[in-house]
Amino acid sequence: MTDLVRMTGIEKRFPGVHALKNVSFDLKSGEVHALMGENGAGKSTLMKVLSGIYPKDGGELAINGQAVELGGPRAAQDLGVGIIHQELSLMNDLTVAQNIFIGREPRLSFGRLDEAALNRQAQEIFASMNLALDPKTVVGELTIAKQQMVEIAKALSYKSRILIMDEPTAALNDAEIAELFAIIRRLKADGVGVIYISHKMDELKQISDRVTVMRDGAYVGTVAASDTPVSKIISMMVGREVISEAVVIPDLSDADVLLDVKDLNRGREIRDVSFSIKKGEILGFAGLMGAGRTEVARAIFGADPKDSGDIRVRGQLCSISSPSDAVKAGIGYLSEDRKHFGLATGMDVRNNVALASLDRFASKAGVLDDEAMRVTAVEYIDKLGIRTPSDTQEVRLLSGGNQQKVVIAKWLYRDCDILIFDEPTRGIDVGAKSEIYKLMKKLASEGRAIIVISSELPEVMRLSHRIAVMCEGRLTGILPGGDETTQEEIMHLATLRAPVMQPEGEPA
Structure with missing residues (x-):
């Protein structure tokens, strides 16, 4: 197997944060390489460097054996890098084919859209995936699993040989996961390299060949999935035995x-x-x-x-x-979609904790007592062990686990x-x-x-x-x-x- 990606000594800094510290990673053709780590370990930042979203601050990046400096996502796409984010980015009112080729649609004379060619090209990709899907179906009518397949097809339409999948099974049931894994295995057989990010430990031995673990922005190690107990991978991730x-x-x-x-x-x-x-x-x-x-x-x-x-x-x-x-x-309800139904992600921790109890903080004139809200938020930050710089930190900047704790704090203060x-x-x-x-x-x-x-x-x-x-x-x-x-x-x-x-x- 040849090297598709080789990252060596990658560095990335943001104001006040050393996000990536001398990180190394490689991907070979025809393999699934799992990238593991707790939230905040640096996985997404490393993949954003590989996909051209972030420029690296140090280290070397080689794609297909050639050292490269990516000028942006389009440059990475042109080199065969495709990324499928955890939160799908499809347009529900457009058809499957229109989503796959958005901005690159085949045209007839006078700029008219060539729907027949569009659907034919989409069907060719589905055939290569052995996927039964009608290109003319409106995306909003599909299950989440089928939408995930459309995202993969969209990435393959760019001739991607390097496919990054971020939590691809988060919303899928067992049957849908089996269908996704069958497609990943076919991609492997065609020489595509897949970088697979997941928190589900039981998936590692099913689908991955190697596992690289990151912790606190640093590289911890790479192990063979088949030979390494899950307990060992977990201890590598958290730095302790769980x-x-x-x-x-x-x-x-x-x-x-x-x-x-x-x-x-x-x-x-x-x-x-x-x-x-x-x-x-x-x-x-x-x-x-x-x-x-x-x-x-x-x-x-x-x-x-x-x-x-x-x-x-x-x-x-x-x-x-x-x-x-x-x-x-x-009764308090912590929705499966906490970002849409449990939190106001653009607001800070203080306001989110108070969100279900604003009547308790309002004066007769309807003015909120900001100091009382601060005291309450600090109390629950301490009580639940919420890891945040302060109660004024925006919730969207917290890890998933800490976001969940903020939702719990909201309902506990409400006496649910x-x-x-x-x-x-x-x-x-x-x-x-x-x-x-x-x-x-x-x-x-x-x-x-x-x-x-x-x-x-x-x-x-x-x-x-x-x-x-x-x-x-x-x-x-x-x-x-x-x-x-x-x-x-x-x-x-x-x-x-x-x-x-x-x-x-x-x-x-």
């Missing part, structure tokens, strides 16, 4: 029920869902993509209207028709005793995951009721005292948490259309 704690199931026989949901319905998305959760309990929700887990959470929180069903909080029947009703009842965590560690590195897990367990031990929705079965099993499993809008069973349940048992219920009932009539 110990997975066994789930301790507390005795909640005398605990009060904080949330009781009966016969919840919403179209075909939620069908007769009933469950309860006690004070101090962590109830996990598992199921395949589209099973209805998030829909249940949104209906409980009043983000989507329910068709029927009762919601009781502390034994009292609640009429919840909006999120404000849910918040008044003591029922907290719904939807995909709580999506896009968060392994070290920050461990901190979020500890925090959730601590909140439960303090008497809060925690609902955890996650697509990662190990995460659900690691956290939950009980595990509710859904399939096609129905709750098909409730299993014990910890070592008492296997992934196979969860997957059985996740693919079962009818609930499994115990003799007394409760879901198993």
Whole structure:
């Protein structure tokens, strides 16, 4: 295999930050080279140097064996470098083909768009990927998985031989991940080199050949994926051994029920869902993509209207028709998309912590007490261990784990005793995951009721005292948490259309 990329001694500085310190990295043709590290390790900065977004401040960069100085992203593209960002950049109102060739469309006389040629060229790329996709489909009608495939096709349309994939499976289910991996393997066979950035440890041995680890802007080491235990890679990433704690199931026989949901319905998305959760309990929700887990959470929180069903909080029947009703009842919801629905990313930590409780900081004249907001923000920064230079730091500049802690702070200050965590560690590195897990367990031990929705079965099993499993809008069973349940048992219920009932009539 020949070298496609060789980076040696790469340096990058920003005002007050030494982002890359003497970093080395290489990529060979026909390999998948995973780039790992906690948030803030420098992975994205290194890839932005390779893709021409940032100029390097020192070191050498060679592409296809030739030393280069990139003048910008177009120069990198011309040399065969394609990058697929975690947040897709497609235009939903345009067709698949139009998105792939935007700004480079084939033209007829008088500048008219040659739609036939456009669709034909897109189809040729799909054929090379062995992908069944209609070029004339509007992108907004596609699943996230198919949109991911369009992004790959767009990169390949530039004749990319170096493909950077940043968290490509973050929003995909197992079947969609398998489809993506099949395409990556075909690209490998064609000699394309793939740089694969992910926080999902179980993917390493499935798809990567080598793993390079970065920490605090510096190169730590490169290892063979097949020969290296995941525990070793994790310790390289965090600089310490991360110990997975066994789930301790507390005795909640005398605990009060904080949330009781009966016969919840919403179209075909939620069908007769009933469950309860006690004070101090962590109830996990598992199921395949589209099973209805998030829909249940949104209906409980009043983000989507329910068709029927009762919601009781502390034994009292609640009429919840909006999120404000849910918040008044003591329910907080941490959305799977924290940047759009959990945070005001352009605002600072102080304002985000106060966001759900502005009425508490307002005077009779409607003026906010900025000093009280500062004191509160500082209290929760200290209480939750939020890593930020100050309470006036913009939230968008924090790592994913610390952003998640800011959302938690917002609901804790609001005195929410029922907290719904939807995909709580999506896009968060392994070290920050461990901190979020500890925090959730601590909140439960303090008497809060925690609902955890996650697509990662190990995460659900690691956290939950009980595990509710859904399939096609129905709750098909409730299993014990910890070592008492296997992934196979969860997957059985996740693919079962009818609930499994115990003799007394409760879901198993």
